[in-house]
Amino acid sequence: MNKQQGLNVAIVGATGAVGVQMLKMLEGSTLPIAELKLLASKRSVGQTREFKSQTIRVEEARPESFEGIDIALFSAGGAVSKQLAPEAAKRGAVVVDNTSAFRMDPEVPLVVPEVNPEALREHKGIIANPNCSTIQMVVALEPLRQAYELNRVVVSTYQAVSGAGQSAINELTEQTKSVLKGEKTKTDKFPHQIAFNVIPQIDKFQENRYTFEEMKMINETRKIMDDHTLKVAATCVRLPVAVGHAESVYVELGDDKDVSVDEVIELLSKAPGVTVVDDPEHLSYPMPVDAAGKKEVFVGRIRKDLDVKNGLHLWIVSDNLLKGAAWNSVQIAETLVDSGIVKLKG
């Protein structure tokens, strides 16, 4: 492919847990990439990565790095995004930012392509990728909202450590080895031991006693669904799992919606990005070990509430690094190109 005829794409945070997956997702993508720039902080400079049989050197992410870039995928933490995303946008790149830096900015579309692709048209240079736990939930709930309306969502999450980066996976591994040897564990990334434990806190506590992760799920869901009065309640919990977030979701549909499980299964089976795994007879339901490495959102344990006729319970699992981050970002990039919002040169 000639350099002039495709897209120039940059990954910022290319050596992190999500950045590595972005590279992988781009490799499998239909995007006509002319040039791929891998950007990171100073200490990763000089490392190389393979991309479609090319070897690419990691460069330091600086404002000038974005000259000539069409699409820049950011996943290097909120501080880097706040500093460099506007610089990239100023230079004509469309930024797809995977941090929480701009998600609630009214000028910035917050997009899950299965749910609100039309919001991309309003971008002013920066598009935000939602929080991992939010993405998989809205992909599963949007078809229900379209068909039956939503009155209420109560979610309890079961989140993998990789949401906190590669160092968090290492911490889980090291702590697990220590516990098995009967040794004391060292904590660094997490506030408490995570090996063989459960921590009911993700991100910082807010004034209202909710964590920031919980408020992200509440506020981002409303923004993506463009329903600012939707009742969403969240409890976010970290588990000793490396990859794959799970969610126990209770949903109340519109007041008079007394739908059967079969109807729900049929609806979700046809929904974009959703795979139904729900066969109690064969002990089949979504689990993190099965979802890891896959792009879909898996839904199972679908059942009606036993007391509330419009109540429904769902179990939603997805790879938090893929649909929850890297894949959703690359999917946004693909949608930008497919819909002509970002035009190919040449």
Added chain:
Amino acid sequence: MNKQQGLNVAIVGATGAVGVQMLKMLEGSTLPIAELKLLASKRSVGQTREFKSQTIRVEEARPESFEGIDIALFSAGGAVSKQLAPEAAKRGAVVVDNTSAFRMDPEVPLVVPEVNPEALREHKGIIANPNCSTIQMVVALEPLRQAYELNRVVVSTYQAVSGAGQSAINELTEQTKSVLKGEKTKTDKFPHQIAFNVIPQIDKFQENRYTFEEMKMINETRKIMDDHTLKVAATCVRLPVAVGHAESVYVELGDDKDVSVDEVIELLSKAPGVTVVDDPEHLSYPMPVDAAGKKEVFVGRIRKDLDVKNGLHLWIVSDNLLKGAAWNSVQIAETLVDSGIVKLKG
């Protein structure tokens, strides 16, 4: 203490994960035990256990084993209870059964001493100890019910493997080692790999797509609280944790009950068997690693729902082998003696 002046107590299933904890709880109990019999299946016969500086030989559990026994604590599986609990009762023993064999039998009281000790008076020889995940929830919810009524409970559990016995702990350990070495895992006790995974199934699936564990939480909560129309919904999930169940609980209090978090904390702080651990500023909340080995039910992450004025969220953790099983059984035995329902001889 003279043999004639105390209680003759038997543990059935004395070598199992719960049985071992029953022995420990009896050791710390105020019960005036004259003789302790350790009963188990044939293959454990000949093993010995220490109890208050005595060495006790494990005997085979048979109908005749219960001659002269005042209180028999059963935890050897439902089949053993179904066969031997009536034999023990026939011989004058009061049975405290930790299996699900008799829990929903209308003739059998289902008791958590903090909640419904009065039900013990109606026993006809057998008393049932509720399911572990039910016990810790009702201990935390009963004070709320007394003070504010309960309209609705939606619980998602985070359950440790030890609920499935010692062999389940061994399976988690062995699978964890295999995963760390990059080897294939072997599954036996669980239907899928549990190491670094999450299994949204505990016990068998029922016709209505709920698991038996979920139906236990629903039906047992209603029976213990003696409120057969209470709306309870449960999703029960197994985690790679050895000991300590956690629960994310959404509660709707009585219609007009708009209570403050401070009120709820004050109420629960005074409630029997409950310890509030809820200090977001110091990242303090209940966790399995902290609850393991302790008798209390720990409650934290107490916060109001942001949309529903009578809605409340709680995080409840307890040692599933202690308050969830062995300690609740021994506590029932203590209550039987303290209230004169079982009388001391001599």
